[in-house]
Amino acid sequence: MRKFAIVTAAGSGTRLGFGVPKALVEVNGQTILALALERLPQLDGLVISAPASHLEVFREIASQIRNLGHYSPEMFVEVVSGGDSRQGSVACALAALGERAAPVQDDDLVVVHDAARCLTPTAVFDRVFNALESGAEAVIPAQPVADTIKIATGDYVTQENLAITAKYGSDGQNPPSCVKDGSSNPNLSTSESAKKPEFVESTLDRARLRAVQTPQGFRLKSLLELHTNFAARAADESRAFGDDAGMAEEAGITVGIVPGDDLAFKITRPLDLQFATCLLTP
Numbered sequence: 001m002r003k004f005a006i007v008t009a010a011g012s013g014t015r016l017g018f019g020v021p022k023a024l025v026e027v028n029g030q031t032i033l034a035l036a037l038e039r040l041p042q043l044d045g046l047v048i049s050a051p052a053s054h055l056e057v058f059r060e061i062a063s064q065i066r067n068l069g070h071y072s073p074e075m076f077v078e079v080v081s082g083g084d085s086r087q088g089s090v091a092c093a094l095a096a097l098g099e100r101a102a103p104v105q106d107d108d109l110v111v112v113h114d115a116a117r118c119l120t121p122t123a124v125f126d127r128v129f130n131a132l133e134s135g136a137e138a139v140i141p142a143q144p145v146a147d148t149i150k151i152a153t154g155d156y157v158t159q160e161n162l163a164i165t166a167k168y169g170s171d172g173q174n175p176p177s178c179v180k181d182g183s184s185n186p187n188l189s190t191s192e193s194a195k196k197p198e199f200v201e202s203t204l205d206r207a208r209l210r211a212v213q214t215p216q217g218f219r220l221k222s223l224l225e226l227h228t229n230f231a232a233r234a235a236d237e238s239r240a241f242g243d244d245a246g247m248a249e250e251a252g253i254t255v256g257i258v259p260g261d262d263l264a265f266k267i268t269r270p271l272d273l274q275f276a277t278c279l280l281t282p
């Protein structure tokens with residue numbers, strides 16, 4: 001039984017706002033990518049999806065981790081260009097993995113992991129692989145949800161969709177050319193939108209809610225098939241799958257759940273980076 005990993009690291013980190021690919025941002029002197037890579041379990045092969053503009057620096061980081069003795073000498077490590085969506089980036093890495101691992105065996109396993117969840121303990125990978133080895137078709141790590149979650153009527157304006165509203169207008173019609181920046185758009189509906197009332201539609205049963213993390217585990221053959229079947233959605237961010245388990249669900253595959261870990265949080269916004277920095281500061 002061979003074990004492989006795909007690490008998705010091709011995102012731009014817009015919400016973090018550093019102007020460099022998020023995986024290259026440092027936490028306490030180490031890049032997010034390096035932190036993620038040094039927590040991987042023993043594997044037969046690893047493929048990292050990276051921004052096309054930064055392949056060399058990503059390769060350099062991967063080889064530094066290898067030189068530190070984190071990987072067995074037989075394990076292959078490849079860095080490939082990612083796609084426009086996370087789904088596209090997984091697909092690019094999977095294509096490379098399919099070739100490197102050929103011929104793909106029925107019992108080959110693969111996990112797909114976000115570099116942005118760079119403090120995920122190795123034990124979470126072990127739980128996911130163990131569940132696959134025990135026969136699960138697909139497995140995700142997940143945590144209970146701390147907040148009460150309600151379904152809203154849908155007009156809530158976060159900082160992110162404030163920026164989107166500022167750019168394109170609340171109806172999405174304004175051409176981007178009319179935008180100077182988020183706060184100086186002459187057609188700005190920001191203040192109106194921010195005041196727009198919204199209402200609660202319903203309250204979800206928190207006992208059954210789970211916050212989903214990575215690594216997500218699959219049989220390699222099955223993940224290759226899923227990405228082939230759903231490839232048409234990868235190019236369009238609004239239709240692309242947010243995670244690989246979503247594809248499995250759509251295809252009718254039962255997705256198992258194992259406990260995640262609070263340390264597997266995703267570095268998305270500046271506060272997450274500060275939190276990670278605090279956690280790593282001796």
Ligand SMILES: Nc1ccn([C@@H]2O[C@H](COP(=O)(O)OP(=O)(O)OP(=O)(O)O)[C@@H](O)[C@H]2O)c(=O)n1
Nearest residue numbers: 008009010011012013014015084085089115116
């Ligand atoms: N086209 C993309 C988009 C995302 N990712 C990866 O998917 C993971 C989860 O994505 P997210 O945290 O949303 O990262 P970004 O897309 O970089 O963030 P943002 O949306 O703020 O730009 C990250 O490890 C990211 O590098 C990727 O490989 N390719």
Ligand SMILES: C[C@](O)(CO)[C@H](O)COP(=O)(O)O
Nearest residue numbers: 086114212213214242243266
């Ligand atoms: C895969 C994931 O991390 C599971 O929670 C998540 O779906 C990624 O979403 P994002 O929109 O790329 O942040």
